[in-house]
Amino acid sequence: MITIREYKKAATLEEAWELNQKRMNRVIGGMLWVKMTKGNVGTVIDLSGLGLDKIEETETEFRIGCMATLRQLEEHPGLAAYSGGAVKEAMRHIVGVQFRNLATVGGSVYGRFGFSDVISVLMVMDAYVEMYKGGIIPLAEFVNMPYDRDILVRIIIKKNKASFSYQTVRISKTDFPVLTCAAAVTDKDVRIAVGARPGKAMLLIDRQQLAGLPVTAAGAQAFAEYAAQVIPTGNTNRGSAQYRTHLIKVLAQRTVLEAGGKAGC
Amino acid sequence: MKIVNQPLRKKDAMQLVTGQPVYMDDIAPANCLVVKLLRSPHANAIVTSINTAIAAKVPGIEAIYTWEDVDQDARRFTCAGQTYPEPSPYDRLLLDRHVRFVGDPVAIVAGETEKAVDKALSLIKVQYEILEPILDFHQSLDNKILIHPEDNWESLCPVGADNKRNLCAHDECGAGDIEAVLADCDVVIDRVYHTKAVQQTMMETFRTFCTIDTYGRLNVVSSTQIVFHCRRIIANALHIPQTKIRVSKPRIGGGFGAKQTSITEIYPAFVTWMTKKPSKLIFSREESMIASTPRHEMEVHVRVGAMNDGKIRAIDVYTLSNTGAYGEHGPTTVGLSGHKSIPLYRTESYRFVSDVVYTNRMSAGAYRGYGATQGLFAVESAVNELAAKLDIDPIELREMNIAREGDMMPAYYDSWNTSSALDRCLKRVREMSRWDEKYPVRDMGNGKVRSLGIGMSMQGSSIPFVDVGSATLKVNDDGFYTLIIGSADMGTGCDTVLAQIAAEVLECEYDDVTVFGADTDVSPYDSGSYASSTTYLTGKAVEICAQKLRGKICALGAQLLGCSADEVVFDGRCVTRTQPAADGKNSIALADIATASMCGNSVALEETVTKSSPVSPPPYMVGVAEVEVDLLTGQAEVIEFNAVVDCGTPINPNLARVQAEGGILQGIGMALMENITYTPEGRVVENSLMQYKIPSRVDIGHIHVEFESSYEGTGPFGAKSIGEVVINTPGPAIAHAIYNATGHRYYELPITPEQIVMPEK
Amino acid sequence: MLINIVLNGKKITREIEPDLLLIDFVRKEGCFSVKRGCETSNCGLCTVFLNDKPVLSCSLLAARADGQQVTTLEGLQEEAAEFGAFIADQGAEQCGFCNPGFIMNALALFRENPEPGEEEIKEYLAGNLCRCSGYEGQLRGILNFLAWKKDKKRGVSL
The missing domain is CATH 3.30.365.10 (Aldehyde oxidase/xanthine dehydrogenase, molybdopterin binding domain)
Incomplete structure (x- = not known):
């Protein structure tokens, strides 16, 4: 656990951003990850007073405040309907309900961790990160950006005609995933995001239209095999690169087929 | 049977489900010094220098101890909870200059707050001479690297130990000509199995607090399964007499054998003994995973020989067991890998050979199954x-x-x-x-x-010829009973089970038996809660004790009725004459007997029974x-x-x-x-x-x-x-x-x- | 820094250090039912309610609970005893160390979903580890409790 010299509940985003420019200071989301780190923090900046814990839904998009919890995401009926249950599936294996009542979307996305189910599922959606100073950035671009001292304000998901699916392989049900795979079948293309490779989620769009549209079983298989060839994997104590590559073949095929099935309904 | 074989609620059930403060850290004095350990980052090393000067200056730090405060040539000890003389080698010091696994303690820090202690830990400067470690237990035996080269290493029992070979124990036994029988079998399954050093992972980590009592004695309250063994271990570690030490246990948040070894006790004991201030040590979960007492890693080579019709004729087992950096339960766990697997079957011939070796890993210990688990996976x-x-x-x-x-x-x-x-x-x-x-x-x-x-x-059910279970039962004022035991309820409910046995024999209500748990000053001697001994052995002691107490109740009751003890019966409520009396005083209630026992009486309404079992x-x-x-x-x-x-x-x-x-x-x-x-x-x-x-x-x-x-x-x-x-x-x-x-x-x-x-x- | 918390219905004001965790705050206030079992937010032993939500008190700064309501099992004794009796009738409260967190989270579940199915129960309580009981006895206790509650509501006497 870190030591903290001062706690500040920011009254405005500008105040939060100002404080965050100092090297000794840190923004905390749910603090679940930060709590496991060591070291001295000057001022810990709490964003929970800024009303950023809401999920707003309009005709065209979802606007998810950075302080919205993973549990809120999991339970939101609009997201459930739009994602066909994929968002809930991405959340429900993360440790436990009490954990998800604290973990924030902002913290999960800002962290850009390889194991993140949150990033994996958002990656196949038309998702954007809104940074306080940096503006609106596509998620696929954001995950490859280095950490900076900007503040993540909200996640935006633009609604499209699309069906989604999410599956993971885990050694035990509440563990980190060995591999994550999200799939989206839109009226234009098929795309997957593979995470916990162990690297960060990587978006792969089926530009060669291997999967077919509508998706066929053989097509899903073909796209999955292609994905396994081009998406790099690595070794960790939970699994080897070889195993992960094999899993890409399996999960990509299954999620693309499942999303394709939903699209067909 | 009215109470035995009934699904009664545990005696502490409602206290536990309403979250009452009954565990060690709920009852520790608020002014306890916080004790933490600095640990070696190396698997095998000598501490060449350790500088605690700056750390000691952190405000709130009471004391810092290093190997320099511990006589390295004094007699070593074991932390294993076993009957004395322990099969476990005496291979530990309170703080050893030679550290033997990643996590081995290097310094003890005591301070007023956790923050002060954490800060001090980070300021201790240690220089190590890093030695090559043995991490693979296949390489231990007769390796030129010795994990315990020291002259004051000791093996008290003939378990086949030899520190100059990194050998903690060796054994061989068998019956019949194993090779001949195997050769004569139609089929022989010949395989090698491997299990790892898995962790008990009880929800409450290891923890102990200590105080100095009214008599200047060291009072140790610990989450332990083995109060009596701890008393001896602390005496050995601190080189003070056992009479100066009292060990007792509160509610325990799980053990599964992890707490059959003294993991935390000796450190706050040392701090409190030296400073005369209360202190406590609570292991983090991380410490409980890296410096605790997991299952022994074992490699079990099995040969099972049988005929085509299915008749098994021979079983041959060789176990190589990894005891880690200290012997602890090494010599004793390995035996179960063969003796609690092979006997499942009738065989013409069997053989069981085993070696237990040291490695530079955390010391293994007792985990439910205690070697049987590994052997049974194999067989x-x-x-x-x-x-x-x-x-x-x-x-x-x-x-x-x-x-x-x-x-x-x-x-x-x-x-x-x-x-x-x-x-x-x-x-x-x-x-x-x-x-x-x-x-x-x-x-x-x-x-x-x-x-x-x-x-x-x-x-098994207790260790034959070794384990001791005891019970004391006494009748109180009102005709209710106190059962005093020395075995430890670690959540298993033995307090309840033993009370059920007593109540069945005494023919009273289950609620009429109050259980007093393990305390070395008060309890009759009990080896402790391990080896699956509590229900079978301590329970038998309770049963016999309750029978004997009935006899005492009858004796005093008969005395009060003016007849002899063989002229009365006891039904749990009253002592009654079998033949009516001339004066009409035919029966006397238990409560009245109890009252009478407190006035002009020389018959103690109390009984203690100690039991060991040959089987x-x-x-x-x-x-x-x-x-x-x-x-x-x-x-x-x-x-x-x-x-x-x-x-x-x-x-x-x-x-x-x-x-x-x-x-x-x-x-x-x-x-x-x-x-x-x-x-x-x-x-x-x-x-x-x-x-x-x-x-x-x-x-x-x-x-x-x-x-x-x-x-x-x-x-x-x-x-x-x-x-x-x-x-x-x-x-x-x-x-x-x-x-x-x-x-x-x-x-x-x-x-x-x-x-x-x-x-x- | 100064914080105001309503702890089990009682309004308290305390001077705290900014990095004090809620678990240590409540234990210092005598709420010993709240247990610590790990450093990685995995075990669920420290579950308390923040306002009406079950959260991990080991991962929450006490400062963040300023102006909020915190409830521990000490503040839910009647509910705990009523539900806990069903766990006790299974012998499923073995060492008891996981019980306060488990019961807090179970009470949260019942409030959110008064008639959960087996899978819903297991999933809601997935973040409450237990090493003693194998979870089966706890599930029996929960199902019996729910059946009893349902009968009570219908006015059926057992």
């Missing part, structure tokens, strides 16, 4: 492989070969099988698991298959796992686990059932998800609950437990033990099920999804 897996080879149903093969009630068991210390319902367990589990319908495998049609696998288990009747168990395997991802899940237990008479069926369910799930964790890996430098990677995954409730379908009870005449009301036998069936059963699902055999636990998909790796 039962081999028998399952034999069944497949002979094309005989695995249940039938066992029914053909199991030892039965009335058999002599050469591999079980040449003792008689006096109670066994193992045959009924096999029969019943077949029905429960719908074996005939589901064995071996069914294709579910969605890329998944469901398969069955089976394993048997046996254990250790095995409980038995059979478990069948139904596993669903996703053949493409390799994910395996236990859909259902069916088990039948013969623990003799279950004194409390609820508690017996929950013990079985809990032990089964621990076994499932060991089989599928609890993995231990190390960095090249010897550091444990799985040092948190984030990395070391014990089963959550979504990791299991359903567990069904039933009882088929034999009646063990030497046990209280026919009871045997249940505490450990319950963890041993899932390992072999799940490995067997996965074989039936995939066609691949696994000789190591855990079996991970990757191994299921890519078995050749």
Whole structure:
């Protein structure tokens, strides 16, 4: 656990951003990850007073405040309907309900961790990160950006005609995933995001239209095999690169087929 | 039986479910010094210099101790909770200049607040001479690197230990000509099995607080299973007399054997003894994962020889056990790998040889099963492989070969099988698991298959000729009883079970028996709660004690009625004359006897019984796992686990059932998800609950437990033990099920999804 | 810094250090039912309610609970005893160390979903680890409790 010299509940985003420019200071989301780190923090900046814990839904998009919890995401009926249950599936294996009542979307996305189910599922959606100073950035671009001292304000998901699916392989049900795979079948293309490779989620769009549209079983298989060839994997104590590559073949095929099935309904 | 064999609520049940403050850290004095340990980052090293000057200046720091405060040439000791003289080598010092595993303590820091202590820890400067470690237990024996080269290393018992060979114990035994019989068999299954240093992972980590009492003695309150052994261990570690030490235990948040070793006690004991201030040490979860007392890593080489008709004729076991940096339970656990596996079967010949070696890893210790778990994984897996080879149903093969009630068991210390319902367990589990319908495998049609696998288990009931169980019972004012015991309820409910036994014999209400738990100043001597001894041995002591107390009650009652003791009977409420009296005083109530005992009386209404047993009747168990395997991802899940237990008479069926369910799930964790890996430098990677995954409730379908009870005449009301036998069936059963699902055999636990998909790796 | 918390219905004001965790705050206030079991937010032993939500008190700064309501088992004794009796009748409260967190989270579940199915129960409580009981006895206790509650509501006496 870190030591903290001062706690500040920011009254405005500008105040939060100002404080965050100092090297000794840190923004905390749910603090679940930060709590496991060591070291001295000057001022810990709490964003929970800024009303950023809401999920707003309009005709065209979802606007998810950075302080919205993973549990809120999991339970939101609009997201459930739009994602066909994929968002809930991405959340429900993360440790436990009490954990998800604290973990924030902002913290999960800002962290850009390889194991993140949150990033994996958002990656196949038309998702954007809104940074306080940096503006609106596509998620696929954001995950490859280095950490900076900007503040993540909200996640935006633009609604499209699309069906989604999410599956993971885990050694035990509440563990980190060995591999994550999200799939989206839109009226234009098929795309997957593979995470916990162990690297960060990587978006792969089926530009060669291997999967077919509508998706066929053989097509899903073909796209999955292609994905396994081009998406790099690595070794960790939970699994080897070889195993992960094999899993890409399996999960990509299954999620693309499942999303394709939903699209067909 | 009115109270025994009843599912009564535990005596502490409502206190626990309403969250009352009954654990160590709830009752520790608020002004305890916080004690923490600085630990070695190296697997094998000598501390060449240690500078605590700056750390000592941190405000609030009371004391810092290093190896320089500990006489390195003084007599060493063991932390293992075993009857003295311990088979465990005396190979420890309170702080040793030579550190032998990543995590071995280097300094003790005591301060007023946790923050001050953490700061001081970070300011201690240590220089190490790094030595080459032995991390692979195959390389230990006769390695030129010696883990315990010191002259004051000692082995008190002839266990075949030799520190100059890195050998902690060696043993050989057998009957018949094993090679000749094996050579004569039609089939020999010859395999090597490997299990890892898995962790008990009880929810309450290790912790102790100490104070100095009214008499200037060291008062130790610890989350421990072994109060009496701790008293001796602390005396040895601090080189002070045992009479200066009192050890007692509060409610314990789980042990499973982890707390059968003194893990934390000696450090705050030292601090409090030196400073005369209260102190406490609470291990973090990380410390509980890297510097605790896990199961012994074992490699078990099994040869099972049989004829084509299924007759098993010979079993040969060689176990290589890794005791880690300190001997602790090394010499004693290894024996069960053979002696609690081979005797499941009738054989013409058997052999069991074992070696226990030191390595530069955290010292292993006692974990439920205590060697039987590792041996049974091996032997039962081999028998399952034999069944497949002979094309005989695995249940039938066992029914053909199991030892039965009335058999002599050469591999079980040449003792008689006096109670066994193992045959009924096999029969019943077949029905429960719908074996005939589901064995071996069914294709579910969605890329998944469901398969069955089976394993048997046996254990012991106390250590014969060694374990001591005792009970003191006394009658109080009002005619209620106090039962004073020295065994430790660590959540198992032994307080309750022992009270049930007492109440049954005394013919009183269960609530009329108050239980006072383990305290070395007050309790009659008891080895402690381990070796599955509490119900069987301490329970027998309670039963006999209650019988004797009835005698005393009758004696005083008769005296008060003016007749002799053989002219009265006691029904739990009154002492009554068998023949009516002339003066009409025919009966006297227990409460009145108790009152009379407090005035002009010389008959103590109190009794103490101490019991040891020459036998250790095995409980038995059979478990069948139904596993669903996703053949493409390799994910395996236990859909259902069916088990039948013969623990003799279950004194409390609820508690017996929950013990079985809990032990089964621990076994499932060991089989599928609890993995231990190390960095090249010897550091444990799985040092948190984030990395070391014990089963959550979504990791299991359903567990069904039933009882088929034999009646063990030497046990209280026919009871045997249940505490450990319950963890041993899932390992072999799940490995067997996965074989039936995939066609691949696994000789190591855990079996991970990757191994299921890519078995050749 | 100064914080105001309503702890089990009682309004308290305390001077705290900014890095004080809620678990240590409540234990210092005598709420010993709240237990610590790990450092990685995995075990669920420390579950308390923040306003009406079950959260991990080991991972929450006490400062963040300023102006909020915190409830521990000490503040839910009647509910705990009523539900806990069903766990006790199974013998499923073995060492008891996981019980306060488990019961807090179970009470949260019942409030959110008064008639959960078996899978819903298991999933809601997935973050409450137990090493003693194998979870099966706890599930029996929960199902019996729910059946009893349902009968009570219908006016059926047992």
